[in-house]
Amino acid sequence: EAGVAQSPRYKIIEKRQSVAFWCNPISGHATLYWYQQILGQGPKLLIQFQNNGVVDDSQLPKDRFSAERLKGVDSTLKIQPAKLEDSAVYLCASSSHSGSSTDTQYFGPGTRLTVL
Amino acid sequence: AQSVTQLGSHVSVSEGALVLLRCNYSSSVPPYLFWYVQYPNQGLQLLLKYTSAATLVKGINGFEAEFKKSETSFHLTKPSAHMSDAAEYFCAVSAPFTGGGNKLTFGTGTQLKVEL
Numbered sequence: 666e667a668g669v670a671q672s673p674r675y676k677i678i679e680k681r682q683s684v685a686f687w688c689n690p691i692s693g694h695a696t697l698y699w700y701q702q703i704l705g706q707g708p709k710l711l712i713q714f715q716n717n718g719v720v721d722d723s724q725l726p727k728d729r730f731s732a733e734r735l736k737g738v739d740s741t742l743k744i745q746p747a748k749l750e751d752s753a754v755y756l757c758a759s760s761s762h763s764g765s766s767t768d769t770q771y772f773g774p775g776t777r778l779t780v781l
Numbered sequence: 782a783q784s785v786t787q788l789g790s791h792v793s794v795s796e797g798a799l800v801l802l803r804c805n806y807s808s809s810v811p812p813y814l815f816w817y818v819q820y821p822n823q824g825l826q827l828l829l830k831y832t833s834a835a836t837l838v839k840g841i842n843g844f845e846a847e848f849k850k851s852e853t854s855f856h857l858t859k860p861s862a863h864m865s866d867a868a869e870y871f872c873a874v875s876a877p878f879t880g881g882g883n884k885l886t887f888g889t890g891t892q893l894k895v896e897l
Contacts, residue, residue, distance in 0.1 A: 706889055707888050707889050708871070710886075713883075767875075770883070771827075772824030772826070
């Protein structure tokens, strides 16, 4: 079974530029998550999708971050414009069920973003 | 709201020695608890999870954890450390929240170093 795929693996941009990250979850997984992991911290949930609907985006900085999951499969996370404090690893995860609290989330390798 | 606290951001053990990584949780409802491992430049991998069945949970790679409600703890142990166990370990908690979904809240992580 193929895992969660993410691209690119690394991205370096200047502040105020835009950037987009792509995630392809495990086939058949209905729930998709985006996390932000700042160096020295644990991952923090940004947004959760159930199929192509948003379940929770309470910690997504909506003035600059946006995410979509068209057709309930792949997802894109965008930052526009980027700030220095957005430097982090962006992790995508997916789970197979309805977003139950006992679901196992499977993580991709992440995209490391550096904002200069 | 739920949270976890991981005591010790860095732990060093000798190969063959006991591994003990500490995690305490705070939750207003019965929690579900997880331990994830992260190797350099990789995503997180589930080691084990507690979902209110047996309080002693066995996971992959010889790790286990015991849920102790009276101590609000979920410490991770392994009887004999191996060099390949060197990684960062994250404790996480989830609970149902309004609107459905599974929101994982992670601790700040413990970096495990294994020495010869």
